[in-house]
Amino acid sequence: MSTAPLIHVVDDDSAMRTALLRLLDAAGFEARGYSSTGDFLVQPLPDRPGCLLLDLRLPGPSGLELQAALERQGIMLPIVFLTGHADVASSVRAMKAGAVDFLTKPVKRDTLLDAVQRALARDATQRAAREGADRLHVRFASLTPRQREVFDRIVAGKLNKQIADELGIAERTVKREREQVMAKLDANSAADLGRLAELLQRPTAR
Amino acid sequence: MAHALITALVLCSFAVPLRAAEEEARVLMLYGLDPYLPPMLAMDKAMRANLASETDRRITFFSEALDSQRFAMEGLEPETVALLAKKYSTLRIHVVVAVSRTALDFFERHGEQLWPGARVVFVGFLGYEFRPPALPPGASAVLSILDVAGTIDIARRLQPGADRIVVVSGVAEVDRRAEQQAREALAKLDERAPVEFLSGLPLPELEPRVAAEPPDSIVIYLAQFRDRDGRPYEPHDVLRTVVKASRAPVYGAVETLIGLGAVGGSVASYESRGRLIGEQVGRALAGGPPDPSRTVLAAPNRCVADARALQRWSLDAGRLPNGCEIRFKEVPIWRQYWWQIALTLAIVAGQAMLIGALLSQRRRRRLAEQAEQAQRAELARASRLTMAGELTGAIAHEINQPLGAILSNADAADLMLDSGMDRRDELRAILADIRRDDVRASEVIQRLRDLLGQQKLERKEFDLNEVVSELESIIRAEARRRGVGLEVRRAPGTLAIMGDRVQIQQVLLNLVLNAMDAVAEVPEARRTIAVSVAKGENGAVLAVRDRGRGIAPEHRTKLFESFFSTKPTGMGLGLSITRTIVEAHGGRIWVESGPGEDTVFQAELPLTMASGASSPHPA
Numbered sequence: 001m002s003t004a005p006l007i008h009v010v011d012d013d014s015a016m017r018t019a020l021l022r023l024l025d026a027a028g029f030e031a032r033g034y035s036s037t038g039d040f041l042v043q044p045l046p047d048r049p050g051c052l053l054l055d056l057r058l059p060g061p062s063g064l065e066l067q068a069a070l071e072r073q074g075i076m077l078p079i080v081f082l083t084g085h086a087d088v089a090s091s092v093r094a095m096k097a098g099a100v101d102f103l104t105k106p107v108k109r110d111t112l113l114d115a116v117q118r119a120l121a122r123d124a125t126q127r128a129a130r131e132g133a134d135r136l137h138v139r140f141a142s143l144t145p146r147q148r149e150v151f152d153r154i155v156a157g158k159l160n161k162q163i164a165d166e167l168g169i170a171e172r173t174v175k176r177e178r179e180q181v182m183a184k185l186d187a188n189s190a191a192d193l194g195r196l197a198e199l200l201q202r203p204t205a206r
Numbered sequence: 207m208a209h210a211l212i213t214a215l216v217l218c219s220f221a222v223p224l225r226a227a228e229e230e231a232r233v234l235m236l237y238g239l240d241p242y243l244p245p246m247l248a249m250d251k252a253m254r255a256n257l258a259s260e261t262d263r264r265i266t267f268f269s270e271a272l273d274s275q276r277f278a279m280e281g282l283e284p285e286t287v288a289l290l291a292k293k294y295s296t297l298r299i300h301v302v303v304a305v306s307r308t309a310l311d312f313f314e315r316h317g318e319q320l321w322p323g324a325r326v327v328f329v330g331f332l333g334y335e336f337r338p339p340a341l342p343p344g345a346s347a348v349l350s351i352l353d354v355a356g357t358i359d360i361a362r363r364l365q366p367g368a369d370r371i372v373v374v375s376g377v378a379e380v381d382r383r384a385e386q387q388a389r390e391a392l393a394k395l396d397e398r399a400p401v402e403f404l405s406g407l408p409l410p411e412l413e414p415r416v417a418a419e420p421p422d423s424i425v426i427y428l429a430q431f432r433d434r435d436g437r438p439y440e441p442h443d444v445l446r447t448v449v450k451a452s453r454a455p456v457y458g459a460v461e462t463l464i465g466l467g468a469v470g471g472s473v474a475s476y477e478s479r480g481r482l483i484g485e486q487v488g489r490a491l492a493g494g495p496p497d498p499s500r501t502v503l504a505a506p507n508r509c510v511a512d513a514r515a516l517q518r519w520s521l522d523a524g525r526l527p528n529g530c531e532i533r534f535k536e537v538p539i540w541r542q543y544w545w546q547i548a549l550t551l552a553i554v555a556g557q558a559m560l561i562g563a564l565l566s567q568r569r570r571r572r573l574a575e576q577a578e579q580a581q582r583a584e585l586a587r588a589s590r591l592t593m594a595g596e597l598t599g600a601i602a603h604e605i606n607q608p609l610g611a612i613l614s615n616a617d618a619a620d621l622m623l624d625s626g627m628d629r630r631d632e633l634r635a636i637l638a639d640i641r642r643d644d645v646r647a648s649e650v651i652q653r654l655r656d657l658l659g660q661q662k663l664e665r666k667e668f669d670l671n672e673v674v675s676e677l678e679s680i681i682r683a684e685a686r687r688r689g690v691g692l693e694v695r696r697a698p699g700t701l702a703i704m705g706d707r708v709q710i711q712q713v714l715l716n717l718v719l720n721a722m723d724a725v726a727e728v729p730e731a732r733r734t735i736a737v738s739v740a741k742g743e744n745g746a747v748l749a750v751r752d753r754g755r756g757i758a759p760e761h762r763t764k765l766f767e768s769f770f771s772t773k774p775t776g777m778g779l780g781l782s783i784t785r786t787i788v789e790a791h792g793g794r795i796w797v798e799s800g801p802g803e804d805t806v807f808q809a810e811l812p813l814t815m816a817s818g819a820s821s822p823h824p825a
Contacts, residue, residue, distance in 0.1 A: 013607050013611070015607070015608065015611040015639060015642070015643050015646075016607055016608075016610055016611040016614070018611070018615075018639065019610070019611040019612075019613075019614035019615040019618065019636075019639065020614050022614070022615060022618035022632070022636065023614045023615070023617050023618035023621065025618070026617075026618045026619075026620075026621030026622045026625065027621055057603065057683075057686045057687055058686070059686060062686075062689065082610075083603075084602060084603030084604070084605075084606040084607050084610065084683075085598070085599045085600075085602035085603045085606060085687070087599065104606070105606045105607065105609065105610030105613075106606060106609040106610035106611075106612065106613035106614070107610060107613070107614070108613070108617075109613075109614075109617035109620070109621075112614075112617075
């Protein structure tokens with residue numbers, strides 16, 4: 001899996017698109033162009049770090065609509081909007097929906113590259129978080145059903161004795177399972193387990 | 207005093223009264239002189255005119271000319287008589303008008319033989335008969351008087367200081383009689399100035415002789431039928447020569463001389479003589495004994511002068527005797543034709559006033575029209591500015607798009623140069639793109655300037671398809687901005703119309719923006735508009751269709767009125783201006799719609815000849 005970022009440029013204006021791709025290329029980025037939101041959506045999205053340079057107004061579904069669609073699909077590609085004419089309503093909507101930036105054409109190189117860098121940085125952060133969560137899930141999956149029951153009760157703040165009572169097992173058994181869970185999840189304390197539970201979206205004590 | 211001469215006479219040795227009124231009356235004109243002399247013609251004309259009114263009988267005229275002045279009668283008489291006897295042997299003549307003494311003499315000698323029973327009317331012609339001839343029984347006479355004394359009197363009045371009198375005459379028999387009469391008149395006149403008679407001078411001699419007369423002499427021209435060498439003349443021609451040569455005024459005592467250059471004289475008019483002759487002939491035809499008191503008649507003499515001759519010799523017309531007839535007066539044309547002129551002037555003046563009024567009216571109307579047109583153009587421009595305001599987003603997009611591309615291309619080029627690699631081909635491509643985008647941006651700006659600039663109305667031929675093409679990018683940008691679907695259809699071929707391109711663009715923009723407004727609130731699926739150009743029955747049709755909520759019937763009639771709007775912020779001018787523009791181009795605009803149906807605004811504009819020919823799809 002390549003780790004070099006790929007920048008997606010969606011703009012129906014071929015001149016603009018070509019110019020942006022050239023600029024990104026010259027700035028050392030790998031970039032790919034699309035003439036419409038549909039064009040973008042039908043292409044397979046490689047699992048690479050990257051960001052989306054999105055024209056606000058496009059024929060068919062607009063940039064904002066693509067933003068909403070990606071959000072729904074859980075595609076966390078950071079978006080930098082580009083527009084020929086920015087109106088307040090659109091920019092507010094875009095930023096609220098999590099856009100990295102909202103740029104007006106003609107856009108200066110530094111502004112554009114800076115926005116791209118920030119978008120890539122955000123992507124990196126998001127990817128890192130996502131990878132951490134993925135690893136946690138793998139580890140969690142290695143727990144036995146008994147160990148998961150113990151885990152849930154630990155993060156619920158229960159004592160070994162209470163757990164043993166609830167599960168109808170020996171307190172010593174609980175202790176052994178607890179050590180196993182801590183080792184498998186690479187946790188040092190009950191507090192660590194609580195944080196992991198949140199990441200795993202396991203029910204926690206209310 | 208004037209001497210008159212008279213003659214007359216006639217007889218009726220045995221008067222032959224004409225029997226039946228229905229019988230044709232035959233009158234023979236027997237001329238002793240040339241019947242075509244002007245006095246003869248004048249008299250003949252007056253006589254005939256008068257005779258026609260004297261009798262209702264049909265009169266046939268015959269004429270014979272002895273022309274004794276130019277042909278000596280002596281040798282010819284037997285032959286003449288023989289000829290006439292033969293000519294008239296079976297033709298009965300009722301009245302013979304014997305013109306001149308020669309004719310009367312001839313009649314006395316041969317009348318009984320040639321024209322038995324005919325009564326004679328003697329016409330003492332040219333007035334040179336100064337003794338009453340013995341008239342045959344039953345005859346009557348019309349005489350004229352050669353009033354030399356009266357003529358000299360007139361000359362004296364005009365030239366009181368004249369110290370010479372020259373009398374020009376010929377040597378023919380009539381010439382001599384006239385000269386004799388003149389001598390007698392002068393003898394009685396107590397004329398102090400010397401009088402010289404130039405009798406029978408050949409023209410080449412007469413001419414310098416007259417020309418040598420000092421300007422203050424009096425020249426009296428009697429008549430010259432023949433010079434001393436026996437050469438015959440037409441007396442009027444001689445007068446013309448005399449008048450032309452003479453520095454002194456020339457007078458004449460015969461009416462026909464007045465008008466040929468003579469100043470004037472005391473003359474008997476042919477008109478009055480003709481009347482008297484007619485009267486006598488009429489009476490003779492009627493038969494019965496002649497009226498003794500009317501046997502010998504003489505036409506009165508009176509003063510006649512020629513205004514042109516008076517002027518030529520600088521004579522004062524005011525000195526002429528009272529009642530003198532001044533002929534050939536150059537009556538000022540306005541006096542002669544005063545009412546025609548007045549009428550003409552009135553008509554011309556009337557026309558001029560009418561034309562002036564119409565011109566001024568037209569000018570006023572044109573000024574008003576210009577003002578109105580300017581106002582309309584200004585209003586249309588204001589409306590375009592308003593539309594431009596609505597289109598700001600689309601316009602900015604259309605301009606910023608190429609500008610953005612240019613900037614990014616330039617930045618890319620910059621980076622490429624920094625990289626130190628040889629990327630010449632790419633740089634060249636970039637420069638080409640920059641140029642293209644620059645042109646694209648400036649075209650948008652140019653189109654906006656056309657649309658918004660303060661310019662004069664144009665009248666040029668252009669293709670309606672092109673109008674749509676030119677605005678398509680902006681319309682598309684606006685449609686995208688508003689999230690409105692747009693369909694554009696052009697007509698095949700050329701749809702050439704005549705008029706102001708910008709105004710037609712305005713019509714298109716107005717209809718498109720209205721349509722976009724109309725679909726703003728409808729569900730996304732229906733949020734589309736369609737612009738089409740097609741050839742219709744009566745011209746090019748520009749149609750804009752939307753799938754909005756439609757127009758209520760009660761609004762449809764008011765749509766194109768000023769200040770009517772169904773939009774909350776509408777001024778109500780757009781469609782009114784649109785209609786004004788379309789109608790100014792000779793077209794019409796209408797809308798088809800109902801609640802819940804598609805709304806179609808259609809503007810039909812007349813095609814020029816060119817497009818009719820080039821359109822591949824005739825209607």
